[in-house]
Amino acid sequence: MPIATAPDTWLQSFGRLSEERTDPAWLSELRQQAMHSFITHGLPTTRHEDWMYTNLQPLAARNFQRARAVTTPAPGTLEGHHLDALSGPRIVFVNGHFDAQLTDLEALPEGVAVAPLEQMLRETPERMRSHIERLVEAGDHPFANLNTAFFEDGVVIRIGEGIEAPQPIQVVFVMKSWQNDVVEHPRLILLAEPNSRATVVERYEAQGPGDRFTNAATRVDVRAGARLEHIRLQREGSSSFHVGMTHVRQARDSSYENVVVSLGGSVSRHELELDLVEPGASCSLGGLYVLGGKEHVDNHTVVHHRVPHCTSEELYKGILGGRSRGAFTGRMVVHKDAQHTSSSQANHNLLLSDDAVADTRPQLEIYADDVQCAHGATIGQLDEEQAFYLRSRGLTPMAARNLLIHGFASEVLETVRDDEVRTLLERVLESRLNVDVT
Amino acid sequence: MLEIQNVHAQAGDTPILKGLSLSVGAGEVHAIMGPNGSGKSTLAKVLAGHPDVEVTEGEVLYDGKNILELEPDERAREGLFLAFQYPVEIPGVSNSTLLREALNAVRAHRGDPELDAIDFLGLVKEKTALLDMDQSFLSRAVNEGFSGGEKKRNEVLQMQILEPRLGVLDETDSGLDIDALKVVAKGVNALRSPDRSFVVITHYQRLLDHIVPDFVHVLNEGRIVRSGGKELAHELEEKGYAWLEEQPAGA
Numbered sequence: 001m002p003i004a005t006a007p008d009t010w011l012q013s014f015g016r017l018s019e020e021r022t023d024p025a026w027l028s029e030l031r032q033q034a035m036h037s038f039i040t041h042g043l044p045t046t047r048h049e050d051w052m053y054t055n056l057q058p059l060a061a062r063n064f065q066r067a068r069a070v071t072t073p074a075p076g077t078l079e080g081h082h083l084d085a086l087s088g089p090r091i092v093f094v095n096g097h098f099d100a101q102l103t104d105l106e107a108l109p110e111g112v113a114v115a116p117l118e119q120m121l122r123e124t125p126e127r128m129r130s131h132i133e134r135l136v137e138a139g140d141h142p143f144a145n146l147n148t149a150f151f152e153d154g155v156v157i158r159i160g161e162g163i164e165a166p167q168p169i170q171v172v173f174v175m176k177s178w179q180n181d182v183v184e185h186p187r188l189i190l191l192a193e194p195n196s197r198a199t200v201v202e203r204y205e206a207q208g209p210g211d212r213f214t215n216a217a218t219r220v221d222v223r224a225g226a227r228l229e230h231i232r233l234q235r236e237g238s239s240s241f242h243v244g245m246t247h248v249r250q251a252r253d254s255s256y257e258n259v260v261v262s263l264g265g266s267v268s269r270h271e272l273e274l275d276l277v278e279p280g281a282s283c284s285l286g287g288l289y290v291l292g293g294k295e296h297v298d299n300h301t302v303v304h305h306r307v308p309h310c311t312s313e314e315l316y317k318g319i320l321g322g323r324s325r326g327a328f329t330g331r332m333v334v335h336k337d338a339q340h341t342s343s344s345q346a347n348h349n350l351l352l353s354d355d356a357v358a359d360t361r362p363q364l365e366i367y368a369d370d371v372q373c374a375h376g377a378t379i380g381q382l383d384e385e386q387a388f389y390l391r392s393r394g395l396t397p398m399a400a401r402n403l404l405i406h407g408f409a410s411e412v413l414e415t416v417r418d419d420e421v422r423t424l425l426e427r428v429l430e431s432r433l434n435v436d437v438t
Numbered sequence: 439m440l441e442i443q444n445v446h447a448q449a450g451d452t453p454i455l456k457g458l459s460l461s462v463g464a465g466e467v468h469a470i471m472g473p474n475g476s477g478k479s480t481l482a483k484v485l486a487g488h489p490d491v492e493v494t495e496g497e498v499l500y501d502g503k504n505i506l507e508l509e510p511d512e513r514a515r516e517g518l519f520l521a522f523q524y525p526v527e528i529p530g531v532s533n534s535t536l537l538r539e540a541l542n543a544v545r546a547h548r549g550d551p552e553l554d555a556i557d558f559l560g561l562v563k564e565k566t567a568l569l570d571m572d573q574s575f576l577s578r579a580v581n582e583g584f585s586g587g588e589k590k591r592n593e594v595l596q597m598q599i600l601e602p603r604l605g606v607l608d609e610t611d612s613g614l615d616i617d618a619l620k621v622v623a624k625g626v627n628a629l630r631s632p633d634r635s636f637v638v639i640t641h642y643q644r645l646l647d648h649i650v651p652d653f654v655h656v657l658n659e660g661r662i663v664r665s666g667g668k669e670l671a672h673e674l675e676e677k678g679y680a681w682l683e684e685q686p687a688g689a
Contacts (some may be wrong), residue, residue, distance in 0.1 A: 291516065384489070389526040392486050392546070394514035394539035395594060406528025407579070 002042035003056055009063040010039065014149060014180070017066065021152075024125040030133065034148035043142050053327035053359050054269055054298040059241050064183035064213050066150070067095035070176055085424040086201065088167025089114060091155055093173050096184030097426055098153055102174075107167060111160035113199070114169060117187055128156070131189045135217050135247065143243045145289060147185045147217040154187035157200060157406050159226070161422040165198035168231075175206040175214060175236055182210070188218040192226035192254075199229040200417045201238075204244075206236035209265070213241040220246065222254040224278070229417055230256065235428060236262035238293050242268040250310075252278035259286040259416055263432050264295040264324070272301045276310040276338075286412045287316035288425075290432050291324035291356075298327040305338040305368075316413050318349040319405055320356035327359040332373065334366040340438065345375040350408050352401075402433050439462045439635050440604060445496035446660075447484050448601075454480040456660035457496070462604075465632040469671060470639045471648055472657035477561065478639045479523060481657070482608040485637070486520035506682040514540075515547035519602035521593040523609040532606050536580050537562060537599055538599040544600050544683065548674030565598045586613035594625035603637045605629065611645035643675040652679055658682045 014035050023031070037247045043060050044051040083090065083102070091114050092102035098116035105114055121128050135144050155171050173186055190200055204206040204214055214236060222228050234242055250256055262268050276281055289297040303312045318326035328347045349358035381406050390400035409429060416422040440462040447455040454477045462468050472478050483491040485498065487510035488534050497504050505513050530535070541561075542552045553561065566573060581589050590610055606627065611619055626636065626649050627653055638649055646654070646668065654670040655662045656679075661684065664670065 285483055385526050386528050388488060388510060389522065389528065390536070390540075391509070391511040392514055392520055392522075393536065394511055394543035394600070396511055396543070397509075399539060399543065400511070403531055403535070404528070407528055410530040 003045055005041050005061045006060065006063055007039045011035070012284070013066055017152070019148060023121070026129060027121070027125070027132065031149045034145040037140055038145040038149060041140070041142060050300065050329075051330070053325070054267060054296065059213065059381045061076060061209065062181050062211070064181050065179075066152075066175060067175065067182040067184045067212070069097035070095055083172060084276070085427065086168050086170050086420050088169060090172060091116070091169035092172045092174065093153060093155075094176050095182065096153055096173065096186055102172075105124070109163065109165055111163035112165050112169070113156070113158045113160070115156050116149075116153055116324070117156050117189065120156045128189075131219055132157075132187070134149055134219050135187075135245075141245070143215055144217060144245055147187060147245075149217050150183075150185040150215075151187040151217070152185070154164070156189045156191075158191040159196040159198045159228075161193040162195045163193070163198075164196065168199040168201050168421050170201045170203065172203045172205060173214065173216070175212040175240070176208055177210050177212065180210050181213070183213040183215060183233070185215045186217075186268055188216065190218065190220045190228070190230070192220075192222045195225040196225045197227045199231070199232045199421060201233065201421055204234045204236055204242060205239055211239045211241070212236060214243070215391055216242075216244045218244070218246045220248040220256070222244055222248065222250045222256045222281075224252040224254060226251075227255040228257070230258045231416065232258070232260045232270070233263075233424070233425065233428065234261065234265070234268060236265060238264050238266065240265045240268070240293050244270040246270070246272045247290070248272070248274045248283075250276050250281040250283065250406040252275065252279070253280035255281070256283040257415070257417065258283070259288070259412065260299065261423075262287075262297045263289045263428065264289075264293075264297065266294075267296050267298075267302065269298040272299075274303045276303070276305050276312070278297070279307050281310040282311040283313070284415060285312070285314040285316075286415045287328070288319075288409055288412045288429075289316075289326050290319045290409075290429065291326055292321040293324060293398065294322065295324045297325075300329045302331040302333065303343070305332070305334045305341045307337060308341070310338065310341055312344075314345040315412060315415070316347045317337060317409060318358055319352065320349060320358055321352035323353070323355040325357040325359070327361075328377075329361045329363065330375070331363040331365070332375070334364075334368050334371050334373065335366045338368045339370045341371040341373070343361040343371070343373045347377045348408075349379040350405065351379060352382065352405075367380075402430075405433060406430075439501060440637070441497075441499040443497045443499070445484060445493060445498060446495045446683060447491050447593075449480065449491050453494075454491075454660055455484065458657070459660055460655065461684070462635050462637060464635060465630075466653065467636045467638060467649065467651045468632070469651035469654045470637060470645070470657055470673065471654060471674055473682065474641070476657045477660040478641075478657055479608055482520055482523070482606050482639055485518065496678050504663055513544070513545055514600075514602075518604035519597050519605050521590075521597060521605065521607045521610050523612060525581045525593055527581050527582045527584075527587040530685055531580050532577055533580055534576040536561065536577065537596065540596065543551055560670055561599065565595055568598065568628060569595050570621050571595060587615065587618035590614055590618065590622055591625070594622050598625055600627065601629070603634055605634070607638045609639055609641060611640055611642060619645065620648060631667075645669040646671045656682070
């Protein structure tokens with residue numbers, strides 16, 4: 001039995017949305033189908049293999065309402081989010097709606113286009129169609145369906161052929177509300193055209209009290225010879241719900257470097273699925289999750305090696321305090337024709353308390369015979385000899401602990417190529433450690 | 439400066455120090471020698487406050503204060519420094535980060551402001567040059583993949599930067615070739631001053647050719663059984679420790 005999802009609330013909300021919007025016919029139809037499928041299937045229980053670590057009951061019990069656009073706060077009132085930490089162009093969404101005042105695209109280099117999806121759908125709906133439809137093609141997924149039914153805005157980023165974007169492009173979603181149980185469903189489309197180079201930072205933030213739900217879907221195309229660094233930072237706070245899905249398709253000789261940083265939530269889940277569909281593609285997947293209290297983060301990654309001569313490297317690290325639970329599932333599928341695949345995967349967890357739980361599940365499916373694949377997983381605690389050594393140099397127990405945690409995390413953060421982005425991630429990690437991860 | 443009075447200590451249930459007393463004056467260098475298992479490293483752990491060693495009796499007064507009541511980091515900030523026999527590797531934490539954090543912790547305790555990045559770098563440059571260390575070492579993780587000699591040099595570098603008032607060197611000569619030994623000794627000797635003291639724990643006399651002690655003590659079965667001047671070290675070198683078996687402890 002799936003979990004029922006308060007269908008009346010969702011259907012009412014869907015009805016209102018349909019009245020407000022003027023979607024092209026194909027999109028209305030797509031939304032109808034998605035809504036129908038979501039209501040019919042409900043949410044999976046923990047008996048479903050892909051959801052065994054995450055109980056969706058608390059999420060299903062809520063009556064989430066669509067988040068509304070709010071009057072833009074005066075500039076600077078989003079302090080604490082380090083929006084200025086990155087000097088490059090940024091596009092900002094508040095409660096899922098484009099915010100022109102907080103957006104600053106002046107530094108956007110020639111050949112790089114960044115626009116709100118809502119605008120693109122109005123101006124060039126047919127060009128958006130295949131990108132929008134892709135998510136549904138990926139399979140019947142409850143949250144993908146929910147996103148398709150309800151998405152209102154999001155972003156389209158296109159790095160033109162041969163273009164090198166010197167500064168990271170920042171996409172920020174801020175949930176800002178004074179009421180409980182609001183939801184946003186952002187949709188992101190990233191296109192790295194052949195031989196382009198860029199860093200894109202996708203951020204999920206929240207401001208003010210209240211339980212929110214973000215249900216984001218991101219579609220990434222890395223075309224031949226392109227190199228895309230893609231950072232995903234999720235930190236809406238301990239009472240938030242977050243589901244994110246990132247689907248990536250990589251063409252010949254492309255390179256995709258992804259780092260997912262999750263700083264907690266009531267339920268936070270990210271699914272990353274890569275398709276390496278042409279030879280010579282390489283990807284590097286990094287993950288860092290830092291949790292305290294009763295937080296829950298579930299990372300689910302799947303890499304499909306479909307053709308020969310591709311490489312994938314994956315390193316996820318969890319830092320778990322309080323009574324938190326961090327789960328990692330990493331599937332590597334080496335398909336029959338994918339000879340000369342080189343793939344490695346590791347998941348390491350640091351437990352800071354006796355009550356924290358780490359789940360780790362590496363899954364290798366290899367159907368080719370000439371491949372190199374390695375994987376490993378560990379769960380451990382802070383090393384007492386290391387802590388004593390640091391304390392013998394004058395560091396307080398807290399400073400020693402934070403330095404060791406930082407050292408543990410640095411293996412992932414070091415893989416971030418862009419200096420500004422790495423510094424930003426170190427700062428948010430530090431502020432997270434100083435709050436309540438014990 | 440340091441008064442160790444009748445200290446009894448155990449690791450787990452095993453008594454190791456059995457009434458050790460030692461008095462170290464300001465500016466003095468005391469060598470502690472003795473056979474394996476005599477309690478030399480346990481003494482170092484007692485002074486630094488290692489959690490594996492429990493002091494069951496006695497006091498350790500440092501400037502009149504019983505430091506056994508202080509946490510390891512409080513002792514460090516008060517000016518006590520232990521150069522480890524086996525320095526710990528800390529992946530992901532760079533030497534420069536550790537040095538900066540440690541120095542600022544010690545300085546804050548003394549009431550000095552934090553060093554800014556430029557002054558800090560200047561200080562570290564000067565000290566690494568003194569110890570023939572390459573600058574690139576600063577960005578490497580603490581002791582990770584270091585050779586035995588590099589680890590010991592790193593201990594002395596930290597001591598040079600933190601400028602403790604009491605340095606405890608636990609078998610700093612073990613695993614060093616003669617050139618590295620000289621460099622390490624140079625680093626220690628450069629710190630010698632009328633208000634800074636050292637306790638140098640060693641199995642062999644050769645380190646004491648380079649760090650010349652004012653006093654030499656022989657530790658056996660958890661107690662100091664003989665004390666003398668630097669010539670005692672030479673005598674031990676000639677005779678070894680076998681003679682300890684022939685006379686009752688405390689003689």
